[in-house]
Amino acid sequence: MNMQYRKLPHGEEQISIIGLGTSSIGTAGDQEIEATVELAMDSGVNFFDMASADAAPFPAYGRAMAGARDKIYFQIHFGADYHSGKYGWTTDLDTIKRSIDWQLSALRTDYIDFGFLHCIDEESDLHHVIDNGVLDYIQQLHQEGVVRHIGMSSHTPRVVNRILDMDLIDLLMFSINPGYDYHHGEFAIGDVDERMALYRRCAAEGVGISVMKAFSGGQLLNAHTSPFGQALTEYQCIQYALDKPGVLTVLPGVRSQIDLQRILGFLNASPDERDYSVLGTFAPADASGTCVYCNHCQPCPVGLDVGLINKYYDLARAGDELARGHYEKLEKKAGDCISCGHCDQRCPFHVKQTGRMEEIRAYFNF
Structure with missing residues (x-):
């Protein structure tokens, strides 16, 4: 590479x-x-x-x-x-x-x-x-x-x-x-x-x-x-x-x-x-539930880039005016989540990503 x-x-x-x-x-x-x-x-x-x-x-x-x-x-x-x-x-x-x-x-x-x-x-x-x-x-x-x-x-x-x-x-x-x-x-x-x-x-x-x-x-x-x-x-x-x-x-x-x-x-x-x-096995308790965008939850059965979706959401809430545009260009968005729970089971930081996807879908309206 x-x-x-x-x-x-x-x-x-x-x-x-x-x-x-x-x-x-x-x-x-x-x-x-x-x-x-x-x-x-x-x-x-x-x-x-x-x-x-x-x-x-x-x-x-x-x-x-x-x-x-x-x-x-x-x-x-x-x-x-x-x-x-x-x-x-x-x-x-x-x-x-x-x-x-x-x-x-x-x-x-x-x-x-x-x-x-x-x-x-x-x-x-x-x-x-x-x-x-x-x-x-x-x-x-x-x-x-x-x-x-x-x-x-x-x-x-x-x-x-x-x-x-x-x-x-x-x-x-x-x-x-x-x-x-x-x-x-x-x-x-x-x-x-x-x-x-x-x-x-x-x-x-x-x-x-x-x-x-x-x-x-x-x-x-x-x-x-x-x-x-x-x-x-x-x-x-x-x-x-x-x-x-x-x-x-x-x-x-x-x-x-x-x-x-x-x-x-x-x-x-x-x-x-x-x-x-x-890191998820020895990170402190207050780090549990925080997405660090590691994408260990991949592969998503429907093709969501879960880490990137989370990153654009966090950046948009932090005031990044470009983050919404980046999110909109993603081929698969939070609204495409089928709540299968695959990512929830694999996340080493114990993030409930299915819940996050619903939250993100509501924020961006798709």
Whole structure:
């Protein structure tokens, strides 16, 4: 299977569903970094997050991408500082300006596809970037065309909602994985309903999501460290994130070409390899009855795409004006449900889909 792409709602950019994070690759050495980036581009990856653990990837990326700048997108963070050679976090405007100048020079580019307010996890962080002039600086660069789109990274739904209220961003970098969504882990902020509501709000308002920490720092991949006591696979975690409303791309950190080749195997993985319905056996009680669009209930005897019908319904109720039109274009709609109960029996999250289909039919009138 070839790479798949999703369109940025507030733009024309077609973004690869698998992007590349840089948090782990800095220790690989210049030759391996360049070879990994070249393999990524040759495989259709076009989205690169530059919140790195150290400065090493920047010049290596610049060399690897020479002549291909118009084919890739950089997500660059206003607040990540590399003057020491290692990652540092700052809200000081002068330090940020110097860091951005260095990053652009190292990457051999004169523009930023996505300029991010970096790691805004607390209300005080948001106040700092406003009061210190960082937001004004990004907006100035946006007006000048240096920054094509404004975004932000955060782990906190409450703070993200504050930014969404300000109608500032086109892209959100957010941590999405089953552990965080179900109350497990350092960044498991907000309950499952609050987090799902955030994803739906982003989709409804045309704010794309790029996903960080899809594997919870690797904890979900090992039964000894998984909060569920059972390991998930990389492919299950990637599919879980991609199924959430608003998500455009998942950004796993890789250390080498070998890591990247394994991640890219997701594109050819079978539905069974991607199926994360096992979560239903250890998700918390308050997640029971919530459709997560996993489509484990398939196949429907009359051909309903139950997950997609649920997603369009949830998005329409969240205010997505396009969701009704998408629903109307479905070949089979909720009104075609024959209430056979097949989906009710198969749903790992104990959703009474036959009841949901009647509810959705009444909402859309067919």
